Amino acid sequence: MSRFPRLAIALALSTSLVAAGPALAKSKAAAPAPIADLVKAVDIPYQSFTLDNGLRVIVHEDRKAPVVAVSVWYRVGSKHEPKGKTGFAHLFEHLMFNGSENAPGDFFEPLQQVGATDSNGTTNVDRTNYFETVPTGALDRALFLESDRMGHLLGAVTQEKLDNQRGVVQNEKRQGDNNPYGLLRYEIFENLFPTGHPYHHSTIGSMADLDAASLADVKKWFTDNYGPNNAVLVLAGDVDLATAKAKVQEWFGDIPRGPAVQAPKTSVPNLPAPLAKEVKDLIPTTRLYRMWAIPGLNDPEAVPLQMAMGVLGGLSSSRLDNALVRKDPVAVAVAAYAQSFEDAGILIVQADVKDGVDPAHVAKRLDEEIAAYLASGPTADELQRTAASYLGGTISGLEAVGGFGGKAVTLAEGALYSNDPAYYKVELDRMAKATPEQVKAVANKWLSRPAFSLTYTPGERTEGGEARGGAVTAGKIAGAIEPDRYWNAALGDIGPDTGIGDATSIADRSQLPAVAELKALDFPAIERTKLKNGIEVVFARRATVPTVNVAVSFDAGYAADPHNALGTQSLMLSLMDEGTTSLDSIAFAEAKERLGAQIDGSANADETVFSLFALKPNLGASLTLLADYIRNPAFDAKELERVRAQQLNRLKAEMNNPNAIASRVLMPVLYGADHPYGIPPSGLGDAKSVAAATRDQLAAFHSTWVRPDTARIFVVGDTTLAEVKKQLDASFGAWKAPATAKPVKHFDIAIPAPKPRILLFDRPKSPQSVILAGKVLDAKGGDKLEVLQSANDIFGGNFLSRFNTNLRETKGWSYGVRSRISGEQDRVNWVAAAPVQADRTGDSIRELQKDLKSFLGDKGVTKEELERTINGSVRELPGSFETSGDVLGGLRAIVKYGRPDDYYETLPATYEAMTAAEIDAAARKALSTDDLVYVVVGDAAVVKPQLDGLGLAVETVPPAN
Secondary structure, three states, rough: OOOOHHHHHHHHHHHHHHHOOOOHHHHHHHOOOHHHHHOOOOOOOOEEOOOOOOOOEEEEEEOOEEEEOOOOOOOOHHOOOOOOOOEEEHHHHHHHOOOOOOOOOOOOOHHHOOEEEEEEEEOOOEEEEEEEEEEEEHHHHHHHHHHHHHHHHHHHHHHHHHHHHHHHHHHHHHHHHHOOOHHHHHHHHHHOOOOOOOOOOOOOOOOOHHOOOOOOHHHHHHHHOHHHHEEEEEEEOOHHHHHHHHHHHHHHOOOOOOOOOOOEEEEOOOOOOOOOEEEEEOOOEEEEEEEEEEEOOOOOOOHHHHHHHHHHHHHHOOOOHHHHHHHHOOOEEEEEEEEOOOOEEEEEEEEEEEEOOOOOHHHHHHHHHHHHHHHHOOOOOHHHHHHHHHHHHHHHHHOOOOOOHHHHHHHHHHHHHHHOOHHHHHHHHHHHOOOOOHHHHHHHHOOOOOOEEEHHHHHHHOOOOOOOOOOOOOOOOOOOOOOOOOHHHHHHHOOOOOOOOOOEEEEEEEEOOOOOOOOOOOOOEEEEEEEEOOOOEEEEEEEOOOOEEEEEEEEEHHOOOOOOOOOHHHHHHHOOOOOOOOOOOOHHHHHHHHHOOOEEEOOOOOEEEEEEEEEHHHHHHHHHHHHHHHEEOOHHHHHHHHHHHHHHHHHHHHHHOOHHHHHHHHHHHHHOOOOOOOOOOOOOOOOOHHHOOOOHHHHHHHHHHOOOEEEEEEEOOOOOOOHHHHHOOOHHHHOOOOOOOOOOOOOOOOOOOOOOEEEEEOOOOHHHHHHHHEEEEEEEEEOOOOOHHHHHHHHEEEHHHHHHHHHHOOOOOOOEEEEEEOOOOOOOEEEEEEHHHEEHHHHHHHHHHHHHHHHHHOOOOOOHHHHHHHHHHHHHHHOOOHHHHHHHHHHHHHOOOOOOOOOOHHHHHHHHOHHHHHHHHHHHHHHOOOOOOOEEOOOOOHHHHHHHOOOOOOEEOOOOO
């Protein structure tokens, strides 16, 4: 999708988080930067060229870090799949990572060796992309790999690889289907787009079509779609045009053109009449949907539709939030958003019914509010707030050169979909010029058509996803448009169908290119000061984008929750979102949106953190909002009942999520119910405590834990320490600590001795089981854990680990498994997590035990694993601190764990000194197969017979409240 359509998703998904911004009465007097000025700040200079074989190359130079984003986009997605071939585009994306003729191993191996970050690939309805951000000296290696799989792949595609990745993709499908609302993707596309429409089926495809995929089928898919003339390559970062031309010509210039790819005929469909459907799922409350198909991203009405949805249900202060959640609280959550793909899109309005309210009444109220909005249209102020909120996120996102977002993605999308790498400017211009009259007219045009009304009702599913995702019938769509007009205009006549043969290489492909000299990490200088009241300020300057990130951290966290009232802190944070002593909930949200600021409160096990993202021109006013939010929450008793209902709904949702259930069961067992960490890690607590919490209880928790003498302020961005100290002193400097002693968390509670067993939580009809295995380590977060972390990386901590290679890449039983060492200040834990197909649950536990026993026994770290781990850990450091948010996280970790300021710059020497024997010893000391507690969340009827043969006691865990 295009740059602008992500606004809707971002706003819809972040309503409960972004809404945490406070406001002061005087903030309205602080004029925010004009939208036109903010739009001017969004600029990605680029140069481009096209090889003789049709490969379009776009280059953006950004020297802020010694890294280059490499992003290859192929114009092939699920819309190109014919009948019987659903899921092929995504299946082939997986195969493209399994090695090429001149790089026969897994592609993540050489990429990890050079310290690549953001290395991945994705598929959607319109395209498939592959991307990685690499140190500048490793650019040749990245280009070698991308060009080898473009021009030298088929000799490496085997039946064994196809069978394995088929299994992985089918488990990815099961994993998605297994989650609450996991079948929604099928409902949306199958009902909004008729049979025969290229968007009718899901990108994940059907099990039957995946099962039927033959080696000949997938090879033909490659030759038909993966030519250089059907691709865009973007290089963004520490590279210039001359270097890019020489390197791209060397590595890609010999690859012959592929066939001319014909885009499918498509249209924006209308439902002939209103359509209603009800489905059941394991969800906390009834959810109501209203859906329409809308124009694609190149249509001039796409941006006004985004604006319309932001006002209706995207902003925290949206019409639906104010009407259905705040003023007449019949819903616990609402959202409205539009997602435009290349040729069409979807518009969704939704509401989650409040417990005890008749869904029919909420449906009536939802339709009434949509109608009222269409009658009135948005105001100029609502459009300004929508635009400012979007621009803040856009400017922040463009600090990264690549990855899932960033500048490479923006340029590639514009080139691929719109024949204009700078198409984002067209969208931003349309956004800035949108008027209330225009947005009202566009909203009425598209929302006045018949809607698909979907009601999700709590209950046991009547069907799974095994038979969903297909049902494609080839054929021309009546009234179709030709979407390929943009592509054909870009490339002209791309010649006869020559096919993709074996390229005659002009580059040396006999071995991987050597890695040139790599630049060491230059972590920003850390500066410190104190405010007038003694609060420490930790600062680092990053001026690459005109934004500032602030985190005000308090020594509290979920470990501070009283164990007889779990969930207190989460409820407090939610209530803080609903206004200060000077502004009510709506005005509070509006002031934040007007400034394009994001302000929210969150917690982890050890810290309670209030965060601000601010546009530089609006920093002073944004800090004033942040301070009022932290210091003067209203704790409005009327709002408490509303946020209580929302938290109870989130708790119900957690009880239906298999991953969340597993964590809720495991942590109290590992640490003991009396330990500060022996609680459900989400912090949502339990329903009884949340239902009983009072306004005074929440205010008392705030006054106890949120105080200046337990605070630190971290700042990273486009300002100076002197300037931000002045602004912080004005906002926080007069805040006085109470006379009472600082609160203390008690970690001297004994942790129970491990009792190895399997705790089984029955979740009927689950196509997958979620397995957790864990133990508490005899170590704290601030200890020197680098060697043990490296051991974990080798066993289960990354894609190339032994555990993932076994269960995903060899067995094909899982979409991916991992193990990790947690990061608490006090005792940390080690947990392995494996979502696996239900019929392999017992076998997967056996494989975990076998792999771990082997790793801790006579098959310790190999020479190759040691080299990969050291090289990857050292070389990825510059890319790991590319953005201001990355640096902010680094500052907080340095302070939290008491590390020296040059910690990250000295890490390379730490890694390079590691030996296999040292890593083996650390693993053997910390880990064992004999003291693990297992949690399995799955269908007991299928799973328990498998578990009974493992030699461990199996205890059934009753559903929690």
